[in-house]
Each structure stands twice: as C-alpha cells, then as structure tokens.
Amino acid sequence: MSSQLSGVLTALATPFTADGLIDEPRLRRLVDRSIDGGVDGVVACGSTGEFAALSTDERRLVVETVVGQTAGRVPVVAQTGATSTAEAIRLSRHAQECGADVLMLIAPYYEPLSLPETTGYFRAVAEAVELPVMLYNYPSATGVNLDPETVGKLAREVENIRYIKDSSGDMGQATQLIHRHREHITTIIGADNLILAALTEGATAVMAGTANLVPREIVDVHRAVAAGDFAAARAEWNRIYPLIDAILSAPYVPAVKAALEVLGLPIGSPRRPTADLAPEFLTRIEELASELQLQATYA
Numbered sequence: 001m002s003s004q005l006s007g008v009l010t011a012l013a014t015p016f017t018a019d020g021l022i023d024e025p026r027l028r029r030l031v032d033r034s035i036d037g038g039v040d041g042v043v044a045c046g047s048t049g050e051f052a053a054l055s056t057d058e059r060r061l062v063v064e065t066v067v068g069q070t071a072g073r074v075p076v077v078a079q080t081g082a083t084s085t086a087e088a089i090r091l092s093r094h095a096q097e098c099g100a101d102v103l104m105l106i107a108p109y110y111e112p113l114s115l116p117e118t119t120g121y122f123r124a125v126a127e128a129v130e131l132p133v134m135l136y137n138y139p140s141a142t143g144v145n146l147d148p149e150t151v152g153k154l155a156r157e158v159e160n161i162r163y164i165k166d167s168s169g170d171m172g173q174a175t176q177l178i179h180r181h182r183e184h185i186t187t188i189i190g191a192d193n194l195i196l197a198a199l200t201e202g203a204t205a206v207m208a209g210t211a212n213l214v215p216r217e218i219v220d221v222h223r224a225v226a227a228g229d230f231a232a233a234r235a236e237w238n239r240i241y242p243l244i245d246a247i248l249s250a251p252y253v254p255a256v257k258a259a260l261e262v263l264g265l266p267i268g269s270p271r272r273p274t275a276d277l278a279p280e281f282l283t284r285i286e287e288l289a290s291e292l293q294l295q296a297t298y299a
Contacts, residue, residue, distance in 0.1 A: 002134045005075060005102060005163060005188065007040030008219050010211035011048040013256050014062060015267030025121050026267050028069040030212060033265070037215025040205070041075040042066060043104065047138065048209030050253060052080055053271040060088055060094055081106030081136060085121050089128045094170060096131050103129060106136040112143045117153060126158045134163035134188070148176040155185035164278050165190045171197055178202045192244050196237040199225040201234055208245045214294065243288040250281035258282050262289045
C-alpha cells in the first residue's frame with residue numbers, strides 16, 4: 001500500500017478489559033468502525049490510545065493488532081516515540097517489521113530537553129528505519145515546540161522525515177507549516193477543534209481522536225472541503241462541533257471512552273490512575289450524542 005497520507009486519520013483509543021488488559025476484540029471492532037466510516041488511515045498508540053500508560057509489550061501488541069485488522073485497507077501509522085532514543089528505535093523497528101506504513105515519533109517527555117537534543121533524537125530514530133517518519137509536535141506534553149523552521153530543516157536534511165503532526169493548537173504555526181514548507185513536508189493537524197480551519201487552509205490531513213466517535217461525519221467535512229463545497233463543510237462542522245467541543249472541554253481520554261460507551265461501543269475505563277469521566281461531563285455528551293443520532297456501527 002502507498003504510505004502517502006491524506007484526508008482523515010483516526011487516532012485510535014485503546015480498549016481495556018475489566019481487569020485492565022488490552023481488549024483485542026474491541027480494538028479490532030474500533031478499527032473496523034473507523035474504516036467503515038470512510039477514514040483514510042488509523043493510528044495506533046497515539047495520545048488518544050494512552051501509549052504512555054502501556055508497557056513496551058502492550059504497545060507492540062496494539063500495533064500488531066491494528067496492522068492485522070486493517071489488513072491493508074488503509075495505511076497504519078504507529079506512534080513509536082519513547083523517552084529514550086534506544087527504546088524509540090526498538091519500537092520503530094518492530095512496527096516496521098510487522099507492517100506499519102508510517103512511524104510517528106513524539107519527542108521524549110518528562111525530562112525537559114533542548115531543541116538540539118530533541119532534533120538529534122528525531123534524526124537518530126529516522127536514520128535507523130526505512131519507513132516514512134512523522135514528527136509529532138505536542139509541546140504541552142513534551143515541553144518542546146517544533147517550530148516551522150526547525151521542522152522544515154529536518155525534512156530537508158533527513159530523507160524519510162516526510163510528515164509533521166502539529167498538535168500545538170496554534171493555527172498561526174500550522175499555517176506557516178502548510179504554506180512555507182509544503183515542498184518538503186506534509187502537514188497533518190492534530191487539534192480536533194481546528195479540523196475545518198486546517199482543511200480550509202490546505203492541510204493535507206487531520207488526525208482526530210474524536211474520529212473514534214464521528215468518523216463518517218468528519219470524513220464528510222473533509223470531502224466537502226476537497227470538493228470546494230465550503231457551505232456543506234461548514235454546515236456539517238457546525239452540526240458535529242458541539243460534541244467535539246464537549247469532548248475537548250472534558251478530561252479528554254475519559255471523555256472519548258465514555259462517549260463510545262454512550263454509542264454502544266464500550267471499551268473500558270482509562271488506565272489508572274486516570275479516572276472515569278465525571279457525571280457532569282457525561283450528561284452533556286449523552287445529550288449531544290442523542291441529538292446527533294449517532295450509530296454504533298455503519299452499514
């Protein structure tokens with residue numbers, strides 16, 4: 001399969017059983033729901049997938065399960081970043097061997113790193129694999145912002161660094177990435193509340209955890225923008241935005257998991273110590289999901 005990414009990518013949640021293990025059957029069902037909804041790719045072990053709370057073996061299992069269930073229908077992006085270069089290389093090589101199409105690398109987190117240390121990590125991991133690499137810019141989690149000039153320089157100098165997922169939430173920064181560096185790197189926006197703005201501005205793709213909930217609806221927004229029907233894109237965005245906003249305004253991972261249960265797709269609790277969603281947030285999500293008449297599965 002071509003690994004050229006575009007359109008809508010679902011940042012998959014990770015289902016857990018009642019005793020806290022990876023729930024493989026429900027993960028497979030979640031993959032199918034996104035693909036049946038028309039998404040253009042799925043992402044294993046992203047932030048929505050609680051990768052930081054998974055063991056190394058669990059991260060490998062999630063990637064293997066997603067690749068197997070996807071079965072070449074859409075590209076699979078495996079998030080393989082870690083707190084050490086050596087661990088990121090091991091996870092990246094595993095994902096490459098088991099059939100992922102693109103590797104996404106978050107910068108090391110917890111210990112604050114300088115920008116040169118961070119870019120050195122990206123170079124080392126990218127040079128250790130053959131697959132295309134996506135930089136994952138999430139400064140609120142890593143403490144380091146990958147500014148557009150740094151991103152452009154890395155893409156020019158390291159052949160297989162081909163994508164940037166920008167989750168900074170800074171639309172001005174995203175616009176610079178899209179317009180100043182499009183010849184060298186493909187920009188994917190990872191802030192769900194900027195989906196319409198990003199697509200209208202010319203982002204090649206959006207990566208959304210809320211696509212676990214409303215994959216077809218987000219795909220409809222993308223297709224309308226691609227067709228130049230901005231009125232239809234705006235109308236569909238206005239329809240689904242309140243639910244997306246409610247998810248983002250609550251504790252995020254618990255909200256995604258609670259909303260899936262509301263839809264009839266229970267995937268368990270977040271991994272502790274993250275708590276389940278508080279009732280005051282859940283009530284609003286239930287109301288909005290009911291108004292949208294969302295389906296648990298697609299025909």
